[in-house]
Amino acid sequence: MHAINFTDARKNFADTMQRVTDDAEPVRVIRRDAPDVVIMDAEEYEALIETVYLFSNPTNAAHINESMKQAERGEFVEVEY
Template identity: 45%
Template sequence: MRIINFSDARNSLRAVIDQVVEDADVTVISRRDAPDAVVMSFDHYSSLIETVYLLSSPANAAHLARSLEQARAGKAKHRELIEVSGAEENSHAKPAIHG
């Protein structure tokens, strides 16, 4: 996390934005007479919002916590991804509606 004052942020906004995107980190903009603000990339923001959403359900949060415990304890199972051919992929598509 980087901290920069408001005047410096205003004078180098492009560089501040480029840095948060490149570093996948946040920059705090401090202001003397007002609350501080945070600049982050949209990807970082989206990730935080998704995490908040996933943890907003107590049941889902508990399930995720158990899964993390299992992974840390070495109880996670390694599985290969299944490659689906084009024909198989199309067989799961919704049927076209003709009318």
């Protein structure tokens, strides 16, 4: 994750936001007398929250992990719609 101090983030806010969306990589804004903040692309944030939600249920997490192992072994099932 790229880090930038608050002053530089403020001076280059539009460029910083563009970098976040172009690179799909968050930027940490370091503040001297306050906690740091992170700027991230909204779609990346939503994907992260969805992943956390899906893995928060142990049964669902086990199913997803098993599915990933099957995919790594090349075990796929074709489905016709």
